[in-house]
Structures are given as structure tokens and as C-alpha cells.
Amino acid sequence: MINNVVRAGFACSAIALSISPAQAVDLRFDGFATFEVGQVLDDKELPKDLMGNRLPFRGFDDQINFQSNNVFALQARADLGGDLSATTQIIAKGATDYDAKFTWAYISYDLTPELTLSVGRFRIPYFIYSDTLDVGYSYHFIQPPVNTYEIGGFDATNGVKLEWQTDVGGWTSRATALTGRSDTELTLPMLSAPIKGKVPRLGLLTWSMNHDWFTARAIYAHSSLSIDFKEFLDSNVFNPIEASLAPFDFHFSPGAKKQVYVQEDKAKFYGVGFIIDPGPFFVIAEATTLNLYDSFMRNPNMGQYVSAGLRIGKFTPYITIENAESDFNKKGYQRLVGELPGALHSIQDQTGAFANAHDYLSATLRGLFNADLHEEDAYNLGLRYDFHPSAAFKIEYMMANDHMHNVKPSAIAAAVSVIF
Amino acid sequence: MNTKFSREPAKAALLRRYTIGALLMIAPSFASAEIAVIVNVNNKDKITMEDVQKTYLAKTKTFPGGGKIVALDQTEGSTSRVEFVSKVVKKDEAQMKAYWSRLIFTGKGVPPKVMDSDEAVLEAVIGNPSAIGFIEADAVTDKVRVIGTI
Numbered sequence: 126m127i128n129n130v131v132r133a134g135f136a137c138s139a140i141a142l143s144i145s146p147a148q149a150v151d152l153r154f155d156g157f158a159t160f161e162v163g164q165v166l167d168d169k170e171l172p173k174d175l176m177g178n179r180l181p182f183r184g185f186d187d188q189i190n191f192q193s194n195n196v197f198a199l200q201a202r203a204d205l206g207g208d209l210s211a212t213t214q215i216i217a218k219g220a221t222d223y224d225a226k227f228t229w230a231y232i233s234y235d236l237t238p239e240l241t242l243s244v245g246r247f248r249i250p251y252f253i254y255s256d257t258l259d260v261g262y263s264y265h266f267i268q269p270p271v272n273t274y275e276i277g278g279f280d281a282t283n284g285v286k287l288e289w290q291t292d293v294g295g296w297t298s299r300a301t302a303l304t305g306r307s308d309t310e311l312t313l314p315m316l317s318a319p320i321k322g323k324v325p326r327l328g329l330l331t332w333s334m335n336h337d338w339f340t341a342r343a344i345y346a347h348s349s350l351s352i353d354f355k356e357f358l359d360s361n362v363f364n365p366i367e368a369s370l371a372p373f374d375f376h377f378s379p380g381a382k383k384q385v386y387v388q389e390d391k392a393k394f395y396g397v398g399f400i401i402d403p404g405p406f407f408v409i410a411e412a413t414t415l416n417l418y419d420s421f422m423r424n425p426n427m428g429q430y431v432s433a434g435l436r437i438g439k440f441t442p443y444i445t446i447e448n449a450e451s452d453f454n455k456k457g458y459q460r461l462v463g464e465l466p467g468a469l470h471s472i473q474d475q476t477g478a479f480a481n482a483h484d485y486l487s488a489t490l491r492g493l494f495n496a497d498l499h500e501e502d503a504y505n506l507g508l509r510y511d512f513h514p515s516a517a518f519k520i521e522y523m524m525a526n527d528h529m530h531n532v533k534p535s536a537i538a539a540a541v542s543v544i545f
Numbered sequence: 546m547n548t549k550f551s552r553e554p555a556k557a558a559l560l561r562r563y564t565i566g567a568l569l570m571i572a573p574s575f576a577s578a579e580i581a582v583i584v585n586v587n588n589k590d591k592i593t594m595e596d597v598q599k600t601y602l603a604k605t606k607t608f609p610g611g612g613k614i615v616a617l618d619q620t621e622g623s624t625s626r627v628e629f630v631s632k633v634v635k636k637d638e639a640q641m642k643a644y645w646s647r648l649i650f651t652g653k654g655v656p657p658k659v660m661d662s663d664e665a666v667l668e669a670v671i672g673n674p675s676a677i678g679f680i681e682a683d684a685v686t687d688k689v690r691v692i693g694t695i
Binding site: 153155157200202204208210214229231233238239243247248259260261264276288290292297335342383404436439511515544 | 585599604605606607613621622633636637638639640642643647649651652653654688
């Protein structure tokens with residue numbers, strides 16, 4: 126990495142003369158890449174979507190896959206002098222055909238040696254490994270626990286970040302306050318095409334304390350969340366139900382429908398984690414939860430994991446155990462069902478699958494609330510081998526117990542991660 | 546032990562003792578070179594080895610007196626660096642690399658500048674009142690101030 130430091134002295138150039146004598150910029154280039162290959166061991170254990178199609182597991186299916194999780198990135202940092210720097214990170218991912226994107230692009234200013242203000246685009250530090258999610262070399266596993274780390278694509282923000290690092294006794298305290306907006310394209314199981322998701326006002330606080338081999342971390346974030354699928358729900362769910370109940374002159378109340386729509390709904394994110402790392406071994410644990418209010422999901426994701434490893438020379442065998450689950454908006458569901466005309470109880474269900482028309486419509490509505498539910502235990506066993514000072518090889522067996530789909534998918538993956 | 550030795554022929558016992566003695570004498574310089582952490586002679590701050598560790602982990606950017614630190618590193622794999630990283634930073638080089646990759650790619654730090662020899666570090670520290678570096682203790686001169694030797 127160090128060899129990549131380019132000192133660009135413009136002192137003699139005409140450009141520099143027009144600014145000030147002896148203007149010099151320290152430009153530094155770094156990069157990282159991960160090449161990953163993997164395959165699902167038994168495709169019959171892959172979960173199916175609503176259309177009956179097999180879903181990939183950890184980005185893999187029954188065909189050996191060389192591309193989907195590959196990452197190649199370049200970072201440039203210009204130290205402009207006077208505690209001012211500009212940084213940009215461009216990432217190309219195999220999953221999106223190496224379409225390069227600016228994940229980071231920001232300007233930082235050291236207000237004091239302890240206080241740094243950054244403005245621009247950066248990763249949102251929801252989790253311990255969020256900041257270096259794509260830098261495979263920086264952690265032991267092939268992928269950080271994917272269920273816990275699922276945040277629906279809201280992983281980057283345009284905003285302002287204030288970082289404060291200071292000593293408290295023998296401890297190093299790091300606090301981050303961040304505000305910004307985050308927009309993404311979401312994929313929901315009930316929709317065939319991605320839709321827009323917006324987090325217009327994100328407020329986030331993280332705090333970590335480190336002493337020698339022990340680090341503890343906590344995070345709190347709140348925002349409002351909007352997902353652009355009101356029209357879809359109206360035309361595919363509410364309008365057809367209301368039309369079929371025209372003889373009753375039935376309409377859901379706006380308040381009840383609001384329990385399903387995600388329109389400027391309140392969202393709160395909490396998390397705690399710790400790292401114990403004396404050197405010969407390490408243990409990392411993290412638990413996070415995202416709560417939504419007045420939307421079809423009450424708790425889109427609640428994840429927790431423990432990962433532990435031994436460092437034996439250049440080899441690091443490790444194990445990760447993870448649990449993730451979600452919960453739907455029960456009150457919202459009950460409110461919608463409660464509004465259905467009571468007379469439906471005595472009307473026959475024309476599909477014949479349910480006891481009466483009320484049960485049929487209740488089940489239809491329940492399907493809507495259930496669409497994005499998941500519950501999974503995951504077990505990963507792996508080995509990292511630092512075969513080169515700037516490169517690591519990893520092999521991992523990934524296995525999950527998917528309680529929602531009642532399948533047990535598993536996969537074998539290998540990866541090479543480098544930094545340069 | 547003594548009874549066992551006494552059964553050996555005298556010459557063999559003597560040879561063995563010499564060999565062990567020679568190994569013991571070589572061992573310290575072979576297995577662990579003494580490392581001196583140095584600053585500019587004009588730097589009068591009281592700096593502990595813990596401060597040095599924090600500096601090389603980007604946990605502190607200033608000397609106790611408030612002055613900004615310019616930390617100097619050495620080439621990976623060099624005797625001075627291997628010893629320094631293990632004794633002062635208390636990590637091995639691979640761990641150090643993974644640690645710094647987290648800082649670099651999150652914009653939290655710029656790694657210390659890498660110098661290619663003890664002499665280069667010495668020269669840089671002599672010339673820069675904000676510099677801190679490490680070199681083999683044998684290479685120290687009176688033109689720099691030694692914070693500690695380990």
C-alpha cells in the first residue's frame with residue numbers, strides 16, 4: 126500500500142504558481158479485491174419464492190458460481206494539508222456486472238486531533254463490520270453474518286458525520302454521530318421489480334470503548350422510512366378485495382390501510398456488540414434489531430451471532446453461529462381483518478379451500494403481512510489462511526436451518542481477499 | 546541430572562556444555578534484537594510505551610504535550626519492524642495489516658510513513674521535531690532522544 130503513495134509536487138508548475146508557491150498534495154491510492162467461488166450442496170434444500178422459483182443461498186445456487194460475490198475496489202485519498210482530506214472509494218461488484226459505484230466520496234476536516242467532521246457519501250455504520258463490509262481481508266469470515274447484516278440496501282448515506290476519539294482512563298472511546306438521507310432500490314418477495322425505498326432523515330449514534338483486547342460497542346439510529354408500493358398494494362390487494370365486496374359497500378378505513386403502507390413510518394435501529402481479541406483467539410458477538418411502526422412489518426430483522434476463531438500461525442479456523450428472525454404487524458393485521466363485514470362468516474368460500482369467505486380474505490391479508498418474514502439459524506465453519514502478507518485465502522462451509530421455508534440449505538465457498 | 550552427566554565421557558560432557566553456552570550467547574541477538582523508540586532531541590514530552598502503542602494503532606495523534614505526531618514505520622518483515630510490532634504494538638504483522646486495512650478503508654487513519662532502513666528513520670527523526678520512529682538499539686546515536694528500549 127505504501128508504495129502507492131504518490132507525492133505530487135506542483136511547486137514548479139504554472140498551475141501551482143497561480144495558487145500559491147509550493148502547493149503540494151499527498152495522493153494515496155489503496156485498493157482491495159475479493160474473488161469468491163461457491164456452490165450450494167443440495168438445490169432441493171433451497172427456499173422457494175412465492176412463484177415457486179428456487180432462491181439463491183448466500184449468493185450461490187447449484188451451479189458453481191465465480192462472479193456474484195466478487196468485489197474490486199480502489200480508494201484515493203488526497204491530503205490537502207491543514208487537516209483537510211478528500212477520500213473516494215469506487216467499488217465494482219460481480220453481482221452487478223462490475224458496474225463501478227462510488228460507495229464513499231467525502232471531505233474530512235480534523236477540527237481537533239480528537240474531532241473529525243466529514244461531509245459527503247459514506248457507509249452507514251450499523252454493524253461492527255459495516256465500514257469494511259466489502260474488504261474481505263479485514264475480517265476472518267468469507268461474508269459477515271448475512272442475516273444480521275441485512276439492512277435492505279440502506280447501507281450508504283449522503284450526509285454529515287462527526288467522529289470523536291478520546292482517551293478515558295486506559296480506554297479509547299470512539300463516538301460517531303451521523304445525519305443524512307439514504308435512498309435505495311428494494312426487492313420485496315411480493316414484487317417482481319425493485320421499488321424505491323427512502324430514508325429521508327437518518328440520525329445515528331454509535332459509541333465504542335476499547336481497552337487492550339476488549340471492545341464494546343452500541344448503536345442507536347432512528348429515521349422515517351418510505352417504500353414506494355402504495356399503488357401496488359391498492360391495485361393488487363385493497364381494490365380487488367373492496368370490489369369483490371361491492372354488495373356490502375365495503376371500504377377499508379384509511380387508518381387500517383396505513384398499517385400496511387410504508388409511508389414516512391418511524392423506524393428505530395438498536396444494536397450492541399463486543400470483541401474479545403487477546404491475539405491467540407478471538408470472540409465477536411453482535412445483536413441488532415430494526416423496528417418499524419405502522420407498517421406491514423413490525424420487526425423486519427432481528428439478528429444475533431457469535432463468531433470465534435483461533436490464530437495458529439498463518440491459519441485461523443473459525444466458527445460462526447447466527448440466528449435471525451422477523452415479526453409482522455399483528456395489530457395492523459387484526460385491524461384490517463376486524464373491518465371485514467361480519468356477514469362474510471356465513472358466505473361460502475368459492476375456492477373451497479377455506480371454511481367461509483371471511484377466512485379466505487383473512488388468509489389473503491395474512492399472506493401480505495407474511496410476505497417478508499424469515500426465521501433462520503445459521504452455522505458456518507471456516508478456515509482463513511494468510512498465505513501472503515497482503516492476501517488471505519478462506520474456505521467456509523455454510524449451513525442454515527430456514528424455519529420459514531422448512532429447508533436446510535448449505536453451501537461451500539472459497540475466497541481470496543487481497544489489499545494493495 | 547548430575548549422575549546422568551557423570552556417566553558421559555568427560556569430553557562429550559564438556560562439548561555439550563560449550564554448545565549450550567554458545568547457543569545461549571547467540572540466542573538474544575538472534576531471536577530478539579533490542580528495539581529503541583526514538584524522537585527528536587527537542588521533543589521533551591514524557592512518552593510511555595503505551596503512548597507509542599496507541600500511536601501506531603491510530604488511537605492517538607498527538608504527543609502528551611499536544612504536538613502533532615508524525616509516526617514513521619519500517620518495511621514489513623524487517624527485523625526492526627517484526628520486533629517493534631510484536632513487543633510494542635503487541636500484535637503480529639498480519640494482525641497489524643488487517644487492523645490497518647480497517648482504518649484505511651474507512652478513512653479513519655493514514656498509516657505511518659514507511660522508511661526503508663534504520664538509517665532513514667534516524668535521519669527523519671533528526672530532521673523533524675514531530676517525528677517518532679523505531680530502530681535497532683545498536684543504531685541509536687546521540688542526535689536523537691531515546692524514549693525507551695525494549
